Amino acid sequence: MFEKVLIANRGEIALRINRACKEMGIATVAIHSTADSDAMHVRLADESVCIGPPQAAQSYLNIPAIVSACEITGADAIHPGYGFLSENAHFIEILDEHQIKFIGPKAEHIRLMGDKIAAKKAVKSLGIPTVPGSDGAVETDEEATRLAKEMGYPVLVKASAGGGGRGMKLARAQDELSIALATARSEALAAFGDDAVYLEKYLEQPRHVEIQIIADGFGKVLHLGERDCSLQRRHQKVWEEAPSPALNVAAREKIGKTVTDALAKLGYLGVGTVEFLYEDGEFYFIEMNTRLQVEHPVTELITGLDLVREQIRIAAGSPLDFEQDDVTIAGHAIECRINAENPFTFQPSPGLITDFHAPGGLGVRMDSAAYSGYRIPPYYDSLVGKLIVHGKSRNECLMRLRRALDELVVGGIETTIPLFQELISQPDIIDGDYNIHWLENYLAKRESDPR
């Protein structure tokens, strides 16, 4: 087992990793920029190293500084959290050279799943259902036009180097295709340095359903159920829940088996999430995230597992000590991402949190690094914290969420708490009857017809 883990991240996830390490008796090192010197995890970790100025490129993405921090503290492993360097294959290779263990998947799988065209080809050949589309990159407009006609409009032009909702352009009809192709290519080149694009059929009203998997170094791959993350704004998840209101036990078991069989063939290691669009009872692969995800707590609450702990154990060479039959889904969990933004315009609101009170009680979990007197820096994401609640049923969960939202206090800045307080009263949300367009439709309607 590792003696000392360096946490290569910040904010709530750095605190999350610190907590798991501490519970395992592992010493921790917090690395931070000058803007994060007062961060909670920096105070709680056993050691801290300031690695650079506020800008992420010179701090949290600064590979030499992070490796150097490992060297001077003697850390034998790094946990990358999510975002930043968590899916940077080059980073893993450098750590390998320095005999520092990376707590995460293998570099080859991170690289594979980071290339969306290659990922789609790979999972398709492993038996995972994919969205109908071009078989690889489209080179010419003629090729695209022919394919789109075969698939049927509307079609999405997607950047191969994109992902996470970025680098997608919609063409509703043939006359929109050329423009969609051109803008997608130029934006992809600018944002990702690669203008390769592929086509996919556009699904009208799908849900976003993702499967959490976990794999040890001994060939065992298990799934831990699904999460429904359909409520999104500009492709950013806002509310996640498990299990999905749309799936039953049979559907879950079927897709779970498909995914675990595929990843076992791949020889995957660590945790990962296979993301699907789900429509009319059919699953369509969109991408795989080869890291721990923001919304992992909802899975933890329904399965009783500590995913960060399992990540660390797997990276240290331990086998998973449970089987698929031991994984039980109990009750229901919902997570709300609380951001430092205006709840309806989403204007960022960094600044001083004058009062912070996290709700508590049975089935309430607040994953946040905020505290009274903490100043949210403007250089990073706007996540204040995640409020996750668990209940024996979805209804109990909703009641508990309403209560917890009313108890949560984040004073001094604007947050999205009021948005969630509104959402939990909406009939569609209460019924679990929503898709990936629901939230944006709701916000648009609200703006044009404020009550």
Add this chain to the structure above:
Amino acid sequence: MSDDKGAKASKKRPNIDPDFVRELAGLLEETGLTEIEVEETGTRVRVARQGVPIAPPVSAPPPAQSEPTDLQAPASGTVVTSPMVGTVFLGPSPGAPPFVKQGDSINDGQTIVIVEAMKTMNQVPTTASGRVVEIFVRDGQPIEFGEPLMRID
């Protein structure tokens, strides 16, 4: 007052009321003043304490130039900080004399330490010219971004 025109007429004697003087003396005691002077047409009376030095209040001595502590005003000069994370070395190689010693005069751009990171040696130049007043680091110690290296004045 008696009008003693006869034998005293030749001496110019002021018209002093001893009770008035005693009153002034009493006031002096009561108020703690050092001196009281009263003037009426033609007559001025001044009463003063004996043996009290009349000097301006002694002010606190100006603060001496001392080593900076958290409670005092910041010392002068520039603190050069580390631009990277790693291990700091005061000389170019083990056993070699250090780049600079306390008291040395140095110029902007002159190498003052080496920070070793990932097996590469990075020369760190001073960001100020002047005299090396204080060296905050030990040879071979770990160093973080922004950590003070030396004070140059």
